[in-house]
Amino acid sequence: MDAPVCLITGASSGIGEALALEHARRGHHVVVLGRRLDKLEALAAKLSALGHGPGKKDKKEALALACDVSVDGQIEEAVRATLARFGRLDLAIANAGISIDGAFEQTTLAAQRQVMETNYFGILRTAYACFEPLRASKGGFAAVGSVSGFVCVPGFTAYTASKFAVRGFLGTLEVEWARHGIAVTHIAPGFVESEIRTKRPDGRATRDPIPPWVVMKAPVAARDIADALAARRPEIVVTAHGKVIVQVARHAPRTLARLLHAARSKVPGFGRQR
Numbered sequence: 001m002d003a004p005v006c007l008i009t010g011a012s013s014g015i016g017e018a019l020a021l022e023h024a025r026r027g028h029h030v031v032v033l034g035r036r037l038d039k040l041e042a043l044a045a046k047l048s049a050l051g052h053g054p055g056k057k058d059k060k061e062a063l064a065l066a067c068d069v070s071v072d073g074q075i076e077e078a079v080r081a082t083l084a085r086f087g088r089l090d091l092a093i094a095n096a097g098i099s100i101d102g103a104f105e106q107t108t109l110a111a112q113r114q115v116m117e118t119n120y121f122g123i124l125r126t127a128y129a130c131f132e133p134l135r136a137s138k139g140g141f142a143a144v145g146s147v148s149g150f151v152c153v154p155g156f157t158a159y160t161a162s163k164f165a166v167r168g169f170l171g172t173l174e175v176e177w178a179r180h181g182i183a184v185t186h187i188a189p190g191f192v193e194s195e196i197r198t199k200r201p202d203g204r205a206t207r208d209p210i211p212p213w214v215v216m217k218a219p220v221a222a223r224d225i226a227d228a229l230a231a232r233r234p235e236i237v238v239t240a241h242g243k244v245i246v247q248v249a250r251h252a253p254r255t256l257a258r259l260l261h262a263a264r265s266k267v268p269g270f271g272r273q274r
């Protein structure tokens, strides 16, 4: 079992699924986590078909485990199962995330709290659970924030607050964990193809309000992210529009927030309760 082992939370769709496929292609054993075990098992079968399944010549394997990162104890259990199976962990990607939209007064405290429990505390739970095995392997810890961690996006109070918190946490952890030999990476995507805008947290399907020409394909995003992780970079902003937004946000954060607020009337459904 000398190939590197990569664990990904929220791998049942979107960016996480694409990252699992990309890391399998790059020769990792891949552990895929999420709440929808049926989707994860289908993904593990796909990874196996790529030549990473049990019994294949190169002995790369995929492991699918049910894990809700918003519940204490579940990620710890998944990391234990990973170590029992592979004996090591080289890369952990805390990717699981959800979003709610609508004006602040239309949201509830319970919904705001669930976003933080998943997008922020889910990453903290993953970091605590992975620390010892990553220290042993001198590996990498990455978490998926967002361009919304740089710019205030009206209509997304919970999401924006959670992603600002993620960015602050990772920037701090990157300096702290350097002395343990663990590379920490903040991944900040712009619009990428996934279920986050087309599936509401209650399971309802909705139309993606963002025009397709703006949205980056998930496998393209996964390749850029995997390159950054292999290079142990502290931060990657994914998508060209994301890079522009981050630069503008550094110099004119309030103007940009107001422009995004005005843009909501031009993009039906964006940042509005649906």
Ligand SMILES: NC(=O)c1ccc[n+]([C@@H]2O[C@H](COP(=O)([O-])OP(=O)(O)OC[C@H]3O[C@@H](n4cnc5c(N)ncnc54)[C@H](OP(=O)(O)O)[C@@H]3O)[C@@H](O)[C@H]2O)c1
Binding pocket: 009, 010, 011, 012, 013, 014, 015, 016, 033, 034, 035, 036, 037, 039, 067, 068, 069, 070, 095, 096, 097, 098, 118, 144, 145, 146, 147, 188, 189, 190, 191, 192, 193, 194, 195, 196, 197
């Ligand atoms: N796509 C974009 O445009 C974009 C832009 C910026 C940032 N991001 C970030 O990218 C990350 C991935 O999202 P995505 O865009 O790929 O959306 P997605 O297709 O909806 O994927 C989100 C993943 O998170 C999992 N998840 C949600 N709640 C979970 C929980 N409590 N415990 C464990 N897994 C959970 C979901 O799986 P289950 O339902 O099976 O649990 C799913 O696999 C998120 O952090 C998101 O905020 C996305």
